[in-house]
Amino acid sequence: xxxxxxxxxxxxxxxxxxxxxxxxxxxxxxxxxxxxxxxxxxxxxxxxxxxxxxxxxxxxxxxxxxxxxxxxxxxxxxxxxxxxxxxxxxxxxxxxxxxxxxxxxxxxxxxxxxxxxxxxxxxxxxxxxxxxxxxxxxxxxxxxxxxxxxxxxxxxxxxxxxxxxxxxxxxxxxxxxxxxxxxxxxxxxxxxxxxxxxxxxxxxxxxxxxxxxxxxxxxxxxxxxxxxxxxxxxxxxxxxxxxxxxxxxxxxxxxxxxxxxxxxxxxxxxxxxxxxxxxxxxxxxxxxxxxxxxxxxxxxxxxxxxxxxxxxxxxxxxxxxxxxxxxxxxxxxxxxxxxxxxxxxxxxxxxxx
Ligand SMILES: Cc1cc2nc3c(=O)[nH]c(=O)nc-3n(C[C@H](O)[C@H](O)[C@H](O)COP(=O)(O)O)c2cc1C
Numbered sequence: 001x002x003x004x005x006x007x008x009x010x011x012x013x014x015x016x017x018x019x020x021x022x023x024x025x026x027x028x029x030x031x032x033x034x035x036x037x038x039x040x041x042x043x044x045x046x047x048x049x050x051x052x053x054x055x056x057x058x059x060x061x062x063x064x065x066x067x068x069x070x071x072x073x074x075x076x077x078x079x080x081x082x083x084x085x086x087x088x089x090x091x092x093x094x095x096x097x098x099x100x101x102x103x104x105x106x107x108x109x110x111x112x113x114x115x116x117x118x119x120x121x122x123x124x125x126x127x128x129x130x131x132x133x134x135x136x137x138x139x140x141x142x143x144x145x146x147x148x149x150x151x152x153x154x155x156x157x158x159x160x161x162x163x164x165x166x167x168x169x170x171x172x173x174x175x176x177x178x179x180x181x182x183x184x185x186x187x188x189x190x191x192x193x194x195x196x197x198x199x200x201x202x203x204x205x206x207x208x209x210x211x212x213x214x215x216x217x218x219x220x221x222x223x224x225x226x227x228x229x230x231x232x233x234x235x236x237x238x239x240x241x242x243x244x245x246x247x248x249x250x251x252x253x254x255x256x257x258x259x260x261x262x263x264x265x266x267x268x269x270x271x272x273x274x275x276x277x278x279x280x281x282x283x284x285x286x287x288x289x290x291x292x293x294x295x296x297x298x299x300x301x302x303x304x305x306x307x308x309x310x311x312x313x314x315x316x317x318x319x320x321x322x323x324x325x326x327x328x329x330x331x332x333x334x335x336x337x338x339x340x341x342x343x344x345x346x347x348x349x350x351x352x353x
Contacts, residue, residue, distance in 0.1 A: 225350070
């Protein structure tokens with residue numbers, strides 16, 4: 001068995017932040033205000049750019065920099081080759097959504113499935129020279145990783161099993177984020193299919209720590225100082241938390257989403273493809289239950305097909321049709337300002353007094 005590592009020293013050299021705590025990138029609820037609040041409290045904030053147009057990412061980076069001079073990360077979604085669907089499959093997926101659209105007063109919906117270009121998004125990250133670039137769903141092309149290296153940007157990739165961690169290390173990625181199956185939001189796996197991407201954090205972190213030489217960040221189900229202490233004891237150099245910050249006033253979480261979070265317990269979440277075409281963990285709802293066997297287009301096409309529906313559901317305050325991404329630790333998410341959450345977690349974990 002490996003001995004525990006001297007995490008705190010590793011962490012401060014790794015991120016240049018006082019605390020080994022990373023705010024997970026959260027496409028949707030992750031605002032520049034939340035990112036900068038976590039940075040200001042001593043953690044590393046991550047801006048989620050995966051769904052955003054390059055100009056929007058540029059504007060959000062500027063906003064974070066106006067609020068804090070601490071380091072932060074920008075996160076993108078690595079595109080996959082499988083994002084092509086025949087017309088028939090797209091039409092079936094669109095038709096399966098028709099009753100929900102109708103209930104919200106929307107028409108049948110166009111097959112407009114465009115999404116932002118990864119290369120254009122990455123160009124903004126490079127141009128802004130953000131200190132950290134994190135990503136999920138795969139490994140960027142070697143030329144993209146080279147460009148980050150040349151720009152002095154530290155790269156952080158997501159792994160849900162040892163094979164993915166080894167592939168990231170072999171590609172020269174600097175830091176590996178081990179995402180356990182408890183995690184809220186999308187599964188970041190890209191090798192091994194659905195079954196191979198559902199290892200729990202407690203088993204995944206030591207497996208990856210033992211398999212690679214790169215520093216490992218633990219993610220999934222970590223909600224308080226106890227979870228942080230456990231992850232560091234398992235050999236993680238830092239810990240990434242998403243769900244723990246969803247109820248912060250700085251988060252862009254909508255009112256019906258907040259109400260669902262406040263009611264949820266450890267049995268409330270499920271993994272569904274119905275919103276985006278990729279498996280993601282969120283609070284179960286009428287939509288996730290009814291769509292279990294419905295035709296779904298591959299990611300990111302399904303995300304584009306459900307975009308209007310989700311926006312209309314948010315306007316109508318209908319949580320049953322919203323993507324309510326959350327991890328299994330959701331019942332321990334505190335409705336407090338981000339800085340207070342960071343300070344409490346650091347105290348509970350014995351990182352500060
Ligand atoms: C609302 C929400 C949105 C998320 N969006 C992203 C994202 O854009 N990019 C990403 O790499 N991970 C995303 N994740 C996953 C997180 O990076 C992380 O793995 C997860 O939050 C850790 O588990 P926890 O939620 O139990 O803390 C998201 C998670 C949540 C809860």
